[in-house]
Amino acid sequence: MSQFLPDPVLSVRNLRLGIGKRYEILHGISFDILPGETYGLVGESGSGKSVTGLAIMGLLKRPLSVTGGTIHFQDRDLLKMHPRERRQLRGDRIAMVFQEPMTALNPLVTIGRQIAEMFVIHRGMGWPEARRKAVEALESVRVPAPEERAHAYPHQLSGGMRQRVMIAIALACRPDLLIADEPTTALDVTVQAGVLELMAELCRAEGTAVLLVSHDLGVIANMCQRVGVMDQGRLVEEQDTRNIFTNPLHPYTRGLLAARPRLGSRTPGQRSRLIELDEVVNAKDRGRDMPTLITPRGPQLAPETRA
Amino acid sequence: MMRFILRRTLQMIPTMLAVILIIFVIFSVVPGSFITSLMSEGRNATNAQVLSHLNEQFGLDQPLPVRLWNYLSGLAHFDLGISYRTREPVWNVIEPRLWPSIKLALCAMGFAAFVGIPLGFLAALKPGSVFDSGTMVVAVSGLSLPEFWFGLLLMYVFALNLGWLPSFGYQPGSIRHIILPAIALGVGPMALLARTTRAGVLDVMNADFVRTARAKGLAEPRLVRSHVARNVLVLILTTMGLQIGALMGQAIVIEKLFSWPGIGSLLVDSVAVRDIPVVQGAVLVIVLWFLVINMLVDIAYALIDPRIKVS
Ligand SMILES: Nc1ncnc2c1ncn2[C@@H]1O[C@H](COP(=O)(O)OP(=O)(O)OP(=O)(O)O)[C@@H](O)[C@H]1O
Ligand SMILES: [Mg+2]
Numbered sequence A: 001m002s003q004f005l006p007d008p009v010l011s012v013r014n015l016r017l018g019i020g021k022r023y024e025i026l027h028g029i030s031f032d033i034l035p036g037e038t039y040g041l042v043g044e045s046g047s048g049k050s051v052t053g054l055a056i057m058g059l060l061k062r063p064l065s066v067t068g069g070t071i072h073f074q075d076r077d078l079l080k081m082h083p084r085e086r087r088q089l090r091g092d093r094i095a096m097v098f099q100e101p102m103t104a105l106n107p108l109v110t111i112g113r114q115i116a117e118m119f120v121i122h123r124g125m126g127w128p129e130a131r132r133k134a135v136e137a138l139e140s141v142r143v144p145a146p147e148e149r150a151h152a153y154p155h156q157l158s159g160g161m162r163q164r165v166m167i168a169i170a171l172a173c174r175p176d177l178l179i180a181d182e183p184t185t186a187l188d189v190t191v192q193a194g195v196l197e198l199m200a201e202l203c204r205a206e207g208t209a210v211l212l213v214s215h216d217l218g219v220i221a222n223m224c225q226r227v228g229v230m231d232q233g234r235l236v237e238e239q240d241t242r243n244i245f246t247n248p249l250h251p252y253t254r255g256l257l258a259a260r261p262r263l264g265s266r267t268p269g270q271r272s273r274l275i276e277l278d279e280v281v282n283a284k285d286r287g288r289d290m291p292t293l294i295t296p297r298g299p300q301l302a303p304e305t306r307a
Numbered sequence B: 001m002m003r004f005i006l007r008r009t010l011q012m013i014p015t016m017l018a019v020i021l022i023i024f025v026i027f028s029v030v031p032g033s034f035i036t037s038l039m040s041e042g043r044n045a046t047n048a049q050v051l052s053h054l055n056e057q058f059g060l061d062q063p064l065p066v067r068l069w070n071y072l073s074g075l076a077h078f079d080l081g082i083s084y085r086t087r088e089p090v091w092n093v094i095e096p097r098l099w100p101s102i103k104l105a106l107c108a109m110g111f112a113a114f115v116g117i118p119l120g121f122l123a124a125l126k127p128g129s130v131f132d133s134g135t136m137v138v139a140v141s142g143l144s145l146p147e148f149w150f151g152l153l154l155m156y157v158f159a160l161n162l163g164w165l166p167s168f169g170y171q172p173g174s175i176r177h178i179i180l181p182a183i184a185l186g187v188g189p190m191a192l193l194a195r196t197t198r199a200g201v202l203d204v205m206n207a208d209f210v211r212t213a214r215a216k217g218l219a220e221p222r223l224v225r226s227h228v229a230r231n232v233l234v235l236i237l238t239t240m241g242l243q244i245g246a247l248m249g250q251a252i253v254i255e256k257l258f259s260w261p262g263i264g265s266l267l268v269d270s271v272a273v274r275d276i277p278v279v280q281g282a283v284l285v286i287v288l289w290f291l292v293i294n295m296l297v298d299i300a301y302a303l304i305d306p307r308i309k310v311s
Helices: A049-057 A083-089 A111-123 A127-140 A159-171 A189-206 A217-223 A241-246 A251-258 A275-283 B002-029 B034-040 B048-057 B064-076 B090-125 B130-144 B147-161 B175-205 B208-215 B220-257 B263-272 B276-304
Strands: A010-019 A023-033 A038-043 A064-073 A094-097 A177-181 A209-213 A226-231 A234-240
Touching: A010 A049, A023 A049, A023 A064, A023 A234, A038 A049, A038 A217, A049 A064, A049 A094, A049 A177, A049 A209, A094 A159, A111 A127, A111 A159, A127 A159, A159 A189, A159 B208, A177 A189, A189 A209, A189 A217, A209 A217, A217 A241, A226 A241, A226 A251, A234 A241, A234 A251, A241 A251, B002 B064, B002 B276, B090 B130, B090 B175, B090 B220, B090 B263, B090 B276, B130 B175, B147 B175, B147 B220, B175 B220, B208 B220, B220 B263, B220 B276, B263 B276
Parallel strands: A038 A209, A038 A226, A094 A177, A177 A209
Antiparallel strands: A010 A023, A010 A064, A226 A234
């Protein structure tokens, strides 16, 4: 282990989040993301990955709110920051790409303008200059014919292209941290790999740290240096990516791995959602502190056939 | 775009034909005729000779299909027939009523839009607040109050008690005369617009692209301006269009109440004396207004929403 670990870009400590104090969704999670690092967050549906990302962005919607803990971004406490300051950080220093490219862009505004907006609000540019920068940004995410595409509306673009536009928006101001919440799950299998590679490449070039939320352990294996495993609002394991595949510590992680298609049989970027896992998990009532995922279900008698 | 407008215009023709047919059939089966109403006015028309002469003069002795055919072929030349009462071409009777009616409808809608849309917007920006609940209570009352009653109330307060505004009548360029009837007519659409705007804003505020806009770091005013307002406009355009379109028809009561010389009061007067050609003409105008407004709304849609194909 290196003794010269740089200061983390993002430091989440004991983050609690819920609906008021009564109903808790995140039960105190802690993790760090180092500059330029890609940190993976895996876990089954409903384990709290998205709300973690939204909490960091400060975009939690009304019934949900942060109820405890701290989020430090480059040594500044995000939760104690003035709302205006925090807003100025959003999009500029911390950016986010969402899962749904189909609805994440305003259908009535050209994509060129939606990208240009970033330069207008964060760089104080006038629209003509911002527009030129937007075309450059489109070019950098390898949208063909960026000049013309800038005048297109979202509905005229494919899902993959829209997600490229989203990435262009997110990376427009060269943020220090990108939160990507299942950025390719909604995309066609054939374009997933391309979009992910593009994202990784651009972030590597700019030294942008990434918090990558994914169902797909294959994606995590390809993209991340470290991975955190979430289960029911807790971070149950955190490891270097290569270790987690060879030496998973937590039983829940082993369950995740077991439910995954064989590593050798998949091509990089191929979609392999943990459908099998979801079925197993949802079929059982698990105890809070004892994830019993790996215990074989075995044949069970239906209640009515029990003597 | 021209082809789009042309196509929508042509699409109006079958609707118009259906409306004409329905009006024609209805007024040929309603009891009473112009002649009987003449008699009830005490004029000396009991003479059978006079009666058949009148019937002949207005073509009423012919069977219904023939009359319908005559009417339609007249319409093809923009000839709406001859008024039984004034013996003038129907168009000459209707034409002076058009502008007052359109003016009243537009002013009522202007009032509805300028009050209803901002109210709905403000209510939605602070859902659950006192302002929100207050607005919605007013909106619901506005929708449920009979406009006739509301018109009387306005008249009573602002014309009789305070004496600020004239209580009835029409003067060609007078703004003071139009205020009360326009508010009385516009209060229903205003309430409806406030409600649909509020619902629309709440809807759009929850949209994914607004979350994206927030993630981009947009300040709230800019976010509302560039990512909410236009999208809400698309949502409420239909409501607005339907309201303006229906206003000319809805104005009947208000026009009568405020002695406003529009199509609505003409319709009421003409029905009373069974002046069928004028009634038909007036109904046609009201329907045509509705259809034209709807076409304009469609065009506005095509201009605002890039997803709508014009071709
Ligand atoms: N607005 C809300 N109101 C109530 N509960 C919520 C709300 N949003 C999220 N939750 C709850 O918070 C928990 C975590 O949700 P979250 O969306 O973060 O899961 P996730 O790990 O991202 O799942 P997925 O993989 O399906 O995206 C879930 O149990 C969910 O029911
Ligand atoms: Mg999620």
